[in-house]
Amino acid sequence: MTSESVAPVLGLRERKKLAARQALGAAALRLALERGLERLRVEDIASEVGVSPRTFNNYFSSKEEAVCSFIVAQQERIREALRARPADEPLWDAVINAAVIQASRDGSPRREDVRRMRDMLRNAGLFAEMLRAHATVERVLAEAVAERAGSTANPLHARMLAGIVQSASRIAFHTWLTSGPDAEFLPTFVNLLREAAAGMPALTAAAAGATAERTAAS
DSSP, rough: GGGGGGGOOOOHHHHHHHHHHHHHHHHHHHHHHHHOOGOOOOOHHHHHTTOOOOOHHOOOOSSSHHHHHHHHHHHHHHHHHHHSHHHHHHHHHHHHHHHHHHHHHHHHOOOHHHHHHHHHHHHHHHHHHHHHHHHHHHHHHHHHHHHOOTTOOHHHHHHHHHHHHHHHHHHHHHHHHHTTTOOOHHHHHHHHHHHHHHSSSSHHHHHHHHHHHHHHHH
């Protein structure tokens, strides 16, 4: 890893601000799942963390933004896990291992909580904030990928890899949510990432077989 790829160290002030933002976001999500978005007030979120509504407004522009901030927070944790991987670890291995480590730490959410979140997304304001959060996620992980790849790497390629990780997570999560109670998120997520890292060999082999069958039948 080059010297340009060394991650910046946050000072005490920045760490405190990050911790406060994460605490507010976690409280907003928890209270929204318990009470519903319509009954949630900024004052409730601030009180849960022990700060004033004015302090809340220093971090979030709305309760909807605070509720959706867990999406970016999760990706920030993957970014930091990637920055902590050994310098000599190949890029794809480092990305997969960082994602797996963080997914294992986070654990799978309760299915009932996910269903409640999906119901809340009928709210136009919350849905818009969710879309904005997902757009931010790609940039967050791409930063660490670009750092690791060095100054000669194409930043568009870093964003592409980050997008692949995001898509694999989304697909694995949806599969877990809509499958039976014994389904697991992490194995599906890892398999998708390894398939992408290898250049999608299973998919291209299946496509080649289908092409050969069509050719033989014509």
